[in-house]
Amino acid sequence: MRINTLIRDFLVRALEEDIGTGDITTELTIPDDTNSEAIIIAKEDFLLAGLPFSLEVFSLLSDHINVDKHHSDGSSVKSGDTIAKLSGPTRALLAGERLALNILQRLSGIATLTKRFVSEVEGTGAKVLDTRKTMPLMRYMEKYAVKIGGGYNHRFGLYDGILIKDNHIKAAGGVARAIELARSSRVHLMKIEIEVKNLDELREALQAGADVVMLDNMELPMLKEAVALARQISPTTLLEASGGVRLDNVREIAQTGVDFISIGALTHSATAVDISMKII
Numbered sequence: 001m002r003i004n005t006l007i008r009d010f011l012v013r014a015l016e017e018d019i020g021t022g023d024i025t026t027e028l029t030i031p032d033d034t035n036s037e038a039i040i041i042a043k044e045d046f047l048l049a050g051l052p053f054s055l056e057v058f059s060l061l062s063d064h065i066n067v068d069k070h071h072s073d074g075s076s077v078k079s080g081d082t083i084a085k086l087s088g089p090t091r092a093l094l095a096g097e098r099l100a101l102n103i104l105q106r107l108s109g110i111a112t113l114t115k116r117f118v119s120e121v122e123g124t125g126a127k128v129l130d131t132r133k134t135m136p137l138m139r140y141m142e143k144y145a146v147k148i149g150g151g152y153n154h155r156f157g158l159y160d161g162i163l164i165k166d167n168h169i170k171a172a173g174g175v176a177r178a179i180e181l182a183r184s185s186r187v188h189l190m191k192i193e194i195e196v197k198n199l200d201e202l203r204e205a206l207q208a209g210a211d212v213v214m215l216d217n218m219e220l221p222m223l224k225e226a227v228a229l230a231r232q233i234s235p236t237t238l239l240e241a242s243g244g245v246r247l248d249n250v251r252e253i254a255q256t257g258v259d260f261i262s263i264g265a266l267t268h269s270a271t272a273v274d275i276s277m278k279i280i
Helices: 007-020 024-029 053-059 092-119 141-149 166-172 175-185 197-205 220-233 250-254
Strands: 037-041 066-069 082-089 127-129 162-164 192-196 212-218 238-242 260-262 276-279
Touching: 007 053, 007 092, 007 141, 024 092, 037 066, 037 162, 053 066, 053 082, 053 092, 053 212, 082 092, 092 127, 092 141, 162 175, 166 175, 166 192, 175 197, 192 197, 192 238, 197 212, 197 220, 212 220, 220 238, 220 250, 220 260, 250 260
Parallel strands: 127 260, 162 192, 192 212, 212 238, 238 260
Antiparallel strands: 037 082, 037 276, 066 082
């Protein structure tokens, strides 16, 4: 994978945050000309994601780090597996250890959780989407991890998709008015999505010609009614369920017939997996 400028700049700043003026402990205990080998080890079962970003950390610290990858992103890793073997200047290995592991643990956690949600809705036709509820400056990597887990990316930021939410509706003067204003000045190929909270708002959004409707925080009975109503009024309008989605209810939500299910928890609540690095 080619690491883009956005990611490289983030990694540089993250290293500066951690190392500052120098890794005091390593510089005091490890001679500058020392070389070592190290292995990155899985300490539980998970879906691997983020290895290219993690390894880039060491490349930024030294031009003399050699890598032997035992697994690649998308691999199902078992506890005890060696993910990669590194060799090179010991100071660089130790200075990059924590940042590299932090990234790998978090992104693998996101991919693993996403895969669980995707498995739950298998066969329903519904697609699992992420949201913008990501860690600042880590959005590209976190949305990448969602894709590794089999999910799909919603809009990346405020600039690449129209999503009219409750505050937009209130400020604009209503559902239909908000859609009218968006349509009057949008890029003609860009779809208009709007968030609704009840059947009245849904009906108004459909009649106003929304391309996608987000059914926000609806209980299952209302969600079923909403899907039936939408298919009756505007069969081609895409429907997205959002809010309160968990592993124990996501299949029921998918079975209502919605096209998408957006889940903020994929990124904001994924538990980091357990990975360590050992000098050998």
